[in-house]
Amino acid sequence: xxxxxxxxxxxxxxxxxxxxxxxxxxxxxxxxxxxxxxxxxxxxxxxxxxxxxxxxxxxxxxxxxxxxxxxxxxxxxxxxxxxxxxxxxxxxxxxxxxxxxxxxxxxxxxxxxxxxxxxxxxxxxxxxxxxxxxxxxxxxxxxxxxxxxxxxxxxxxxxxxxxxxxxxxxxxxxxxxxxxxxxxxxxxxxxxxxxxxxxxxxxxxxxxxxxxxxxxxxxxxxxxxxxxxxxxxxxxxxxxxxxxxxxxxxxxxxxxxxxxxxxxxxxxxxxxxxxxxxxxxxxxxxxxxxxxxxxxxxxxxxxxxxxxxxxxxxxxxxxxxxxxxxxxxxxxxxxxxxxxxxxxxxxxxxxxxxxxxxxxxxxxxxxxxxxxxxxxxxxxxxxxxxxxxxxxxxxxxxxxxxxxxxxxxxxxxxxxxxxxxxxxxxxxxxxxxxxxxxxxxxxxxxxxxxxxxxxxxxxxxxxxxxxxxxxxxxxxxxxxxxxxxxxxxxxxxxxxxxx
Numbered sequence: 001x002x003x004x005x006x007x008x009x010x011x012x013x014x015x016x017x018x019x020x021x022x023x024x025x026x027x028x029x030x031x032x033x034x035x036x037x038x039x040x041x042x043x044x045x046x047x048x049x050x051x052x053x054x055x056x057x058x059x060x061x062x063x064x065x066x067x068x069x070x071x072x073x074x075x076x077x078x079x080x081x082x083x084x085x086x087x088x089x090x091x092x093x094x095x096x097x098x099x100x101x102x103x104x105x106x107x108x109x110x111x112x113x114x115x116x117x118x119x120x121x122x123x124x125x126x127x128x129x130x131x132x133x134x135x136x137x138x139x140x141x142x143x144x145x146x147x148x149x150x151x152x153x154x155x156x157x158x159x160x161x162x163x164x165x166x167x168x169x170x171x172x173x174x175x176x177x178x179x180x181x182x183x184x185x186x187x188x189x190x191x192x193x194x195x196x197x198x199x200x201x202x203x204x205x206x207x208x209x210x211x212x213x214x215x216x217x218x219x220x221x222x223x224x225x226x227x228x229x230x231x232x233x234x235x236x237x238x239x240x241x242x243x244x245x246x247x248x249x250x251x252x253x254x255x256x257x258x259x260x261x262x263x264x265x266x267x268x269x270x271x272x273x274x275x276x277x278x279x280x281x282x283x284x285x286x287x288x289x290x291x292x293x294x295x296x297x298x299x300x301x302x303x304x305x306x307x308x309x310x311x312x313x314x315x316x317x318x319x320x321x322x323x324x325x326x327x328x329x330x331x332x333x334x335x336x337x338x339x340x341x342x343x344x345x346x347x348x349x350x351x352x353x354x355x356x357x358x359x360x361x362x363x364x365x366x367x368x369x370x371x372x373x374x375x376x377x378x379x380x381x382x383x384x385x386x387x388x389x390x391x392x393x394x395x396x397x398x399x400x401x402x403x404x405x406x407x408x409x410x411x412x413x414x415x416x417x418x419x420x421x422x423x424x425x426x427x428x429x430x431x432x433x434x435x436x437x438x439x440x441x442x443x444x445x446x447x448x449x450x451x452x453x454x455x456x457x458x459x460x461x462x463x464x465x466x467x468x469x470x471x472x473x474x475x476x477x478x479x480x481x482x483x484x485x486x487x488x489x490x491x492x493x494x495x496x497x498x499x
Contacts, residue, residue, distance in 0.1 A: 002288060003274055005123065008123035010269070011118065015076070025419065027059050027062075029422070035437055043434055044434075048356040049362070073085075076089050079130050097112060107264030113335075131295065132296055156271070160268075164222070166339050169343060171371045172372040176215075180210075182215070186374040189259075191410055194258055226241060238279055334354070379410075381463055382464060389453070406477065435482055443487035456487050462479050462482065
């Protein structure tokens, strides 16, 4: 249960971090004044995906929903009304994700799936305000060192396996399976590259190939060892599990230090905390003491102010009714089948009549990070804009002179990784209908911040596509026009000159 409590704290922390980053682009990404107003939501939103954030298109309304999500995440972190807080976090998270799918990454899929299974787990049974404030006596089988097994916990663990294992299986390109150059190509993606990633890219090619092979081992073999009992390794289960968890956490720390992948590595680290064996807490009692005393300090000022009935039951999820247990088992089997059908070699698909189940609950998933192969190109944007005096300036760089030179640091060209994902998706042909809405937003934002003599009249969106050559090759940069737009007062996509 202590490992569950640590995962709860981690989950709440990731949610707060994610909300803080999203809030930096609240108006641009989630309001009617942004790049995807509600009238255009049909470009992205599946009809089965519920979205509470469509109730309002104002910045104030969205800010209230963000505030509610932040309060729910904080309640989850502290373990106050834990189960209610978990359900609220799950609903508000998938609703926010549904509001603008253009900014989503693989980490968002992991987060919403974990939150769903967490609704059926006793996350508040340790180190929580519920424990401190509740007058309920703990069940006899919840003493320290007890290992809990329930459908919710099992579903969480299987979900962690699915994320890692299918991420490896879907890496079917020759870059992963035979010539082992995948890590070279991944580190060459300037949009994602961090300083340590640039440093690793200077390593000899044979070293990068060996590291590529180690990634495949980490994703295909290690997840199986998270379940030593199933492999007949019960005698060494604690040592094996701890070693595997530490290795996979190290793997995700490495991802976080080398590539800008948003919350993906952090939420995966949190997911692995549930696997920490109980003997670890007994080996380090000071850690447990720190969390226990911290929860007591937080509860002390509330103990006298809140009636006992205001505290949630820390043990409610230990007594799931039979129908909930059956529901979790059925949905877990459904999710396993869903993942199997994402394999290109499997001809079967989930029947159309059943797919809405996944879309409504947002447990639909596909673990194709750098799969079947990493990108072999990336690039940067330039947005030439025409001013009243006839000059053309780069709107993307706040009016700098136009130029085709590659920026010194491409990854810093994007305010946040959400913007990077949005603009990467904007380049794809399947999202060309989003380009007029982005163009109109650029016009409005520029003209709002500049005097009449500097109002932009017309703009063009150009993606400078840079190919990634094989090791030792020469790169090429090709400008790709994505559309033109004539700016008008109260700009709207109807002013587009061309797509």
